[in-house]
Amino acid sequence: MDIRHIKEFAVLAEVQNYLEASDLLFISQSSLSKHIKALEAELGAPLFDRSTRHVRLNEAGAVFLEFARQVVALQYQTATRIRTMTSQRAYALTIGSIPVMAPYGILDAIAAFRRENADFSVSLIEGDAKALKDALRRNECELAFIRDDGEDDPTFSKIPFAQDALAAVLPATHALVGRKTVRLTELAQEDFMLLSPGSLLHELSVKACEDAGFEPKVVFTGQRAENILDLVSQGMGVGLLMRKAAKRLVRDRVAIIEVVPPVTTFVKIYYRSDQQLSPTARHFIDSVIVNQTITSSRSEA
Template sequence: MELRQLEYFVAVAETRSFTRAAERVHISQSGVSAQIRQLERELGAELFDRSARAARLTAAGRAALGPARAALAAAGAVGRAVEEVTGLVRGRLTVGMVAGCTLTPLFEALAAFHAAHPGVAVELLEDGSDRLLDRVRDGSLDLALAGTATAAPEGLEAMTVVSEPIVAAVPPGHPLAARGRIRLRDLDGLPVACMPAGTGLRAVFDEACAARGARPAVVVQAGAADALADLAARGLGVAVLTASMAERHRDRLTALPIADATAPALLALVWRSPASPAVREALRCCRRAFAVEPRPAPAG
């Protein structure tokens, strides 16, 4: 008795047709018929009543169907168990990262993953956040660190690693510099330096402005926070940054909280579900590196 014979038997039982079963298992009808005849000889009983137009199970066939399905399920489980192991012995993990974003914990996590699973090649690519999310969705990336405006990007699983308010950063002597905080409308009529569309920070800023009816003029765009800070320090625009980005330039810029921009800019690890063994292991390393507690399993 062979697994393929059981597979053909279940296919005929479920489709009630030798022809449709052959299409399902991608062999000829005569091949299916021959293998089931062989199975019937080995079992000593006919499994189908062939006198009707549809292939109907005999009493022996009905008795055999449950165990046949269980045998196929068990064989599949064996294959998956081996795949769980070999997937972490050899293979490839492709990780995306926001261009210009240097987060030491991510590199520490990837180093820990590589040390534990040296047979898995790790590939790290940079791109804009929107494109990273799309590439995780289409499967060309296994995992990505991307800026987002929401904690759960559509169609993806996510683990937030950074959540910060956005601020306006200006040099000393700027008209806004003496204020303790500002509102979005205070930026109307002023040149603004911000990250380009497609980034998480820009999405948060644009959504906040739309909600408050503010219309600042984004006249300078750059994908790197340091570039925005340099431009702002030279008076080319009010830089819209996260609090930690601005903090790195506190010697030349004043960070002003934006009172009515309440939604934080998020940086999250995103992946598709179900996650592969390599992605699950990489996420475990990331949780340790970023000190993120695993989410509890949903009740029920």
């Protein structure tokens, strides 16, 4: 049984999407499909229930996944140990990231990699999406965690990492507090506080309101979500922020309620399409896989 095929199965089981899994594994979709079919033939049973775009584990796949994760972890640990024993030099990796790191597990992923690879030097730079893309182009970092804007830019390849969804931030005394979800139309008469114009989240928030049939009355914009939360807590209006990020910064006297229909964003690991990743960068991606910090774009935010 080919260990590579077992690793590919484990990744596909996590992300439930052939395109995302093939990007994460640096192979073509056709190769991934061929390898999975070969693995199923060897085991004598299908492992997935397939639809046109997505795949889900069946009962046999769920059982095999328990063993596959152990094999993948052992392979990664072995590669790490051998590299540490035989290396005569320190490996260096520079990673870029959006400022909001903790809610998405970015810091956890980097810390786990450093714990497992004591001889690796990891530098972290912070910036908005545009600055990080420019840093990748200038080779100032090799990987970058960026909130995806949906643009089809051939300059970059992207690996799914985490997701989040837009949420309404309301004063604790608001009449809608206590609800699990809220429609933006129910907030049409409110004063809105948003992140700065030009930011992806500002554009998403305004578009979501316009799609709901109204133009938001924006009374405050700023670069820091903490200020929006504080103003909301003082009854100055309502805010629109990403749910995970807002929950991490939550203040007293505010409530965070999911918006429906959902407006979802994805944090992805970007790298340049025209350059082959270094062994160190690929080892970092393997660490992400092994530590299961990867999040399917179809999973719950």
